[in-house]
Amino acid sequence: MVTLYTINCPKCLILEKKLNDKKIEHTICTDESMMEAKGFEVLPMLEVDGQIMNYGEAVKWVNERS
Amino acid sequence: MGRKSTSTINIGITLDKDFITQYNKLQTEYGTEMANLNGFGDDQLSYTDFIDNFIDDDTVADVSIDGNSNVRRKDMVTLLTEMPKPHRKLLAFHKIYYELKKKFGFKTANAWLEAEWTGKLYLHDADTSTFKHYCFAYDLKDLAEKGLYFLGGSNTKPAQHLTTFVDFVKEFISFASNRSSGAVGLPNIIPYMYYFWRKDIQSDYLGMASSNNQKTYAIQNFQRFIYAVNQPCVRDGQQSAFTNTTVFDRPYFEALFGAAEFPDGSLMIDAEEEIIEFQKWYMETMAEIRSENMLTFPVSTISLIRKDGKFEDEEFATWAIKHNMKWCDSNMFIDKNVTSLSNCCRLRGSIDSLGYFNSIGGTALKVGSVKVCTLNLARIALDTENETEYLSELKKRTLLNLKVLDIVRSIIKRDVDKGLLPNFTYNLVDFEHLYNTVGFTGVYESVKAMGYTTRDVFGNVEYTEKAEAFGKKVFDTIRKTADKFIADNNCDYQVSLEQSPVEQAASKLIRKDKLFYPDAEIYDLPVYGNQFMPLGIKSTLQERIRVQALFDGFCSGGSILHANIESPFDSYEKARMMTEYVADQGVTYFAWNTKIQACKHNHAFYGNVCPKCGEPVASEYTRVVGFYTPIESWSSDRKAEYKLRQWENISET
Numbered sequence: 001m002v003t004l005y006t007i008n009c010p011k012c013l014i015l016e017k018k019l020n021d022k023k024i025e026h027t028i029c030t031d032e033s034m035m036e037a038k039g040f041e042v043l044p045m046l047e048v049d050g051q052i053m054n055y056g057e058a059v060k061w062v063n064e065r066s
Numbered sequence: 067m068g069r070k071s072t073s074t075i076n077i078g079i080t081l082d083k084d085f086i087t088q089y090n091k092l093q094t095e096y097g098t099e100m101a102n103l104n105g106f107g108d109d110q111l112s113y114t115d116f117i118d119n120f121i122d123d124d125t126v127a128d129v130s131i132d133g134n135s136n137v138r139r140k141d142m143v144t145l146l147t148e149m150p151k152p153h154r155k156l157l158a159f160h161k162i163y164y165e166l167k168k169k170f171g172f173k174t175a176n177a178w179l180e181a182e183w184t185g186k187l188y189l190h191d192a193d194t195s196t197f198k199h200y201c202f203a204y205d206l207k208d209l210a211e212k213g214l215y216f217l218g219g220s221n222t223k224p225a226q227h228l229t230t231f232v233d234f235v236k237e238f239i240s241f242a243s244n245r246s247s248g249a250v251g252l253p254n255i256i257p258y259m260y261y262f263w264r265k266d267i268q269s270d271y272l273g274m275a276s277s278n279n280q281k282t283y284a285i286q287n288f289q290r291f292i293y294a295v296n297q298p299c300v301r302d303g304q305q306s307a308f309t310n311t312t313v314f315d316r317p318y319f320e321a322l323f324g325a326a327e328f329p330d331g332s333l334m335i336d337a338e339e340e341i342i343e344f345q346k347w348y349m350e351t352m353a354e355i356r357s358e359n360m361l362t363f364p365v366s367t368i369s370l371i372r373k374d375g376k377f378e379d380e381e382f383a384t385w386a387i388k389h390n391m392k393w394c395d396s397n398m399f400i401d402k403n404v405t406s407l408s409n410c411c412r413l414r415g416s417i418d419s420l421g422y423f424n425s426i427g428g429t430a431l432k433v434g435s436v437k438v439c440t441l442n443l444a445r446i447a448l449d450t451e452n453e454t455e456y457l458s459e460l461k462k463r464t465l466l467n468l469k470v471l472d473i474v475r476s477i478i479k480r481d482v483d484k485g486l487l488p489n490f491t492y493n494l495v496d497f498e499h500l501y502n503t504v505g506f507t508g509v510y511e512s513v514k515a516m517g518y519t520t521r522d523v524f525g526n527v528e529y530t531e532k533a534e535a536f537g538k539k540v541f542d543t544i545r546k547t548a549d550k551f552i553a554d555n556n557c558d559y560q561v562s563l564e565q566s567p568v569e570q571a572a573s574k575l576i577r578k579d580k581l582f583y584p585d586a587e588i589y590d591l592p593v594y595g596n597q598f599m600p601l602g603i604k605s606t607l608q609e610r611i612r613v614q615a616l617f618d619g620f621c622s623g624g625s626i627l628h629a630n631i632e633s634p635f636d637s638y639e640k641a642r643m644m645t646e647y648v649a650d651q652g653v654t655y656f657a658w659n660t661k662i663q664a665c666k667h668n669h670a671f672y673g674n675v676c677p678k679c680g681e682p683v684a685s686e687y688t689r690v691v692g693f694y695t696p697i698e699s700w701s702s703d704r705k706a707e708y709k710l711r712q713w714e715n716i717s718e719t
Contacts, residue, residue: 010325014333041403042321056320059335 002026005035005045011055012044018062079156085163088176092183100581103574104183105131105193110152120145128701131155132193132570143303155193162189162196165473178470185578186449187467188440188571189474190505191247195437196477198487200503201248202434202495203310209238210258211329216241216492224329227271228262232287236294243300243307245489251310252364253431254323259287260337260344261328281347288351296361308693309364312399313345315379315386317371321404322431346385353392357678360662360670365693366396372649373402387642391635393670394658395694397626400649434495435503436475436559439467440566442575443540444508444594447515448583453536456512457543464504464547468561471502472551475559502559503624504544505566507575509537509617510595510603511588527605529613537598541620564624567691568596573703592706596691601630602710615652627656628689632713634660634672640716661713662687662694 004019004026006012019026029035035043038052046058053061081089093101101107109115110131123129126140130148132155159179167175181187189195214221214237225231235255242250263284267274274280294300300307314322316338323334334341349368355361368386370377377383390396441463450456479497482490489495513519518533529537541563548561568575572593580589591602598617599610607629614627629648635641635658648656665676666684674683685696690704697708 011320014325014335042405054317054320055324056316056335056338059320059324059338063336 001047001049003029003047005029005038005040005043005047007032007043009043015044015046015055015058015062018059022062022065024062024065081160082164082167084167084172084175085160085179088163088179092180096184096581100183100578103185103578105152105155111156113149116149116152117145120148125699125701132191139298139304141304143299147302147304151193154197158192158194158196161477162470162473165477166469169473169476170469174466174469178466181463181466182470184582185575186442186445186463187470188442188505188507188566188568188575189470190438190440190566190571194247195474197481198245198247199478199495199500200435200437201246201251201308202242202500203251203253203431204238204242204494205432206235206238206252206254206258207326208494209234210261214238216488216494225262226265228259228266228283228287229290231258231262232290232294235291239295239307239309240300242489242494243309244302245487246495248435249308249310249365251312251434253312254326255291255311256313256345256348257323257326257334257337257341258328259284259291259348260341261330263287263344264337264340265330284344284347285351288348289355292352292355292361292364293359295363306363310367311348311364312367312369313349313386314369315371315377315382316342317378317404318369342382346389349389349396353389353395356393356395356662356670359668360664360687360694360696362693362695367399368396369399369401370649371402371404372400372646375646375650384642387645388638390658391638391641393662394631394634394660397655397657398645398649399655400645401654432496432499434500435562435564436478436497436500437471438503438505438564438566439471439474440505440507440568440571441467441544442508442579442594443506444511444515444588445575445579447508447512447588448579448586453516453539456516457539460540460543461547464544465551467504468502468548468551471504471561472555472557475500475502497559500559501562503562503564504548505564505568506544507566507568507572507596508594509540509565509598510600511590512540513537514590515586515588522606525604526609527599527603528609529599529616534616537617538620541617545620562624563621565596565598565621565626568594569691569704570701572596573701591710592703597628598625601628601712602707604712607714611648611651611653614656618652618654625655626692627653628659629656630711630713631658631660632715633717636717644716657689659689664696 002019002024004016006016006028007030044055044058046053046061048061093106098107102110109119120129126144126148131151163175163179166178182189191200210231211224213224214234217237225234239250266283267280274283295309296306298304298306319338319342320335326334328334349366352366368390370383370386371379390398446456446459446463450459481487485491513529513533513536516536518530518536520528520530522528544563551557552561576589576592576594579586591600595603598613599605610629611627614625618625627648662670663672663683664670664685664687665679665681667679667681669676669678670687671677685698687694687696690700697705700708
């Protein structure tokens with residue numbers, strides 16, 4: 001289960017494109033209240049099977065997918 | 067015989083009548099010494115006398131009306147640059163006075179000129195204040211993608227190779243620094259150098275694809291850049307360009323460059339690990355160069371995230387602290403989150419600042435200042451009797467300061483409209499990203515005047531609880547006055563607050579104050595302090611750090627702690643522990659500052675004999691206000707201040 005938390009900022013869009021390019025199935029969350037409740041201060045964030053990744057970690061994770 | 071056979075030629079300069087009246091009144095009322103401190107003495111305005119004095123004086127910083135220790139060579143170019151400064155300053159002040167009168171009225175214009183004349187305010191780089199903006203941290207994206215397009219003519223092709231890009235950067239710095247009076251920040255130079263280096267390797271330029279010299283190729287180009295910015299002819303033909311560069315840990319890198327594309331469309335973020343490594347090569351090259359040649363620029367900053375007592379990028383932080391042990395030559399910018407340097411990734415909240423900024427370095431991308439006008443806080447203490455009066459007067463002087471900066475900004479905008487500043491026309495700099503900067507100096511002297519300092523049993527100065535409360539009131543007053551001014555005047559810009567470096571201003575302001583209050587008890591040093599606890603005041607390192615942390619947050623990033631250490635760190639553990647300690651106390655921006663010796667060949671070392679050539683010490687370097695310069699090039703007041711500086715013996719720590 002992959003969830004992208006996004007406000008459609010430039011980095012959010014890059015991460016979304018990378019997910020799409022690699023055909024990684026994901027849901028998109030734009031609910032800012034929920035993101036605040038999760039303690040996010042900066043975006044985008046990616047949640048993979050319950051593990052939260054910041055932008056840098058998420059990019060590396062996506063890049064490593066075949 | 068020459069003098070007796072000379073006469074004076076009257077060269078007319080047409081100026082506003084009210085300005086001339088006020089100028090003449092100030093000349094008469096405050097006398098020759100004050101006029102000289104302003105650069106408006108007869109000897110200074112007379113070209114022939116200026117030339118005589120220039121030739122007779124040993125140090126350029128002492129004869130210039132606005133000198134700095136970065137101007138070290140006394141030659142014909144320096145003379146030609148320094149000679150017209152008093153006249154330029156006169157024209158600049160006239161223009162400011164005239165525009166102030168138009169917008170804010172005759173009384174305000176007169177009040178400003180008198181405040182500036184008598185040392186209540188200090189407009190930095192006054193002789194260029196209506197001609198050029200102050201400083202900026204440039205984005206090199208357009209340079210990488212379009213080349214030297216801003217020079218016009220046939221300079222329209224982008225660089226294809228790393229060597230060409232470095233040449234372009236050199237041209238860029240020359241162009242930018244000659245059209246500004248302060249620092250040229252280059253926060254993303256390293257990622258772009260990496261890009262061209264990788265491109266050369268991938269395209270097998272000069273056989274690089276299979277070469278064993280790929281790293282050497284990068285190092286050679288770092289050397290070309292570093293040596294180029296230190297040549298004493300880049301700015302005004304007489305001094306090196308004040309440049310600063312920053313290296314970032316992974317969280318900062320991702321925040322600042324996470325969405326950035328290289329000219330070929332590839333993403334910086336996809337090369338993050340390689341660029342992190344490339345940054346280290348760059349920094350190691352700079353350190354290596356110091357052993358060969360103790361250079362001043364670029365001022366270097368290392369940016370790290372540290373949260374809940376932990377560095378987020380432990381690997382990079384470990385490398386950074388180890389690296390900085392050798393020369394203590396990097397400023398450390400350590401914050402709890404990335405938002406101070408990068409606005410674009412914030413989840414919530416309005417962007418209420420342009421980002422971290424100060425004139426020393428380590429700024430965010432694309433941020434700078436139109437001009438800095440410094441409040442002489444010590445003088446307010448001298449002019450008032452108690453805290454209430456002090457704060458009331460502070461409000462008035464801050465308002466005057468804001469009006470002057472507002473006018474300077476509008477004048478430079480018109481210079482741009484007239485096509486006189488192509489750095490703006492070509493969008494290398496833009497007003498949207500420029501603060502108006504209220505500077506301050508004399509915090510310690512104010513606190514002392516209020517009676518809010520004490521001494522421990524060893525004679526170390528400490529700030530009392532009242533000092534903390536007073537300092538907060540001072541910065542709140544400045545901030546609130548600025549916010550109200552912005553709202554009342556519908557300003558389309560923001561105001562930053564900076565602990566001004568005041569390399570020469572600190573000396574001029576104290577000299578002016580002594581003319582009014584010769585017996586005041588706040589003159590502990592030959593110059594006013596540019597640190598919350600000045601370097602010449604006997605205090606503990608812990609207290610300096612505590613005081614810095616107390617007031618740091620009020621300055622929108624515009625302050626730096628210089629922690630003087632007698633000698634470099636003797637162990638990584640100690641360097642790490644002390645770096646963590648400073649950061650965890652809440653100091654965002656600081657530098658370990660030590661004394662570096664140099665032989666006659668300018669090899670840097672510690673000790674009495676150069677390990678490279680066996681020569682004895684010929685000069686000593688330390689940070690004058692923000693960058694390492696040889697003490698011999700400092701002004702006489704700065705040299706006197708240096709003798710009083712306190713140094714922590716960390717081998718006993």
